Amino acid sequence: MVSFDALGRCVWKILRNVSLL
Secondary structure: OOOHHHHHHHHHHHHHHHHHO
């Protein structure tokens, strides 16, 4: 099971990438 912290970072990176678009 993936840790919540790792998952949160992954989601945060995606949100930043989307905001840059």
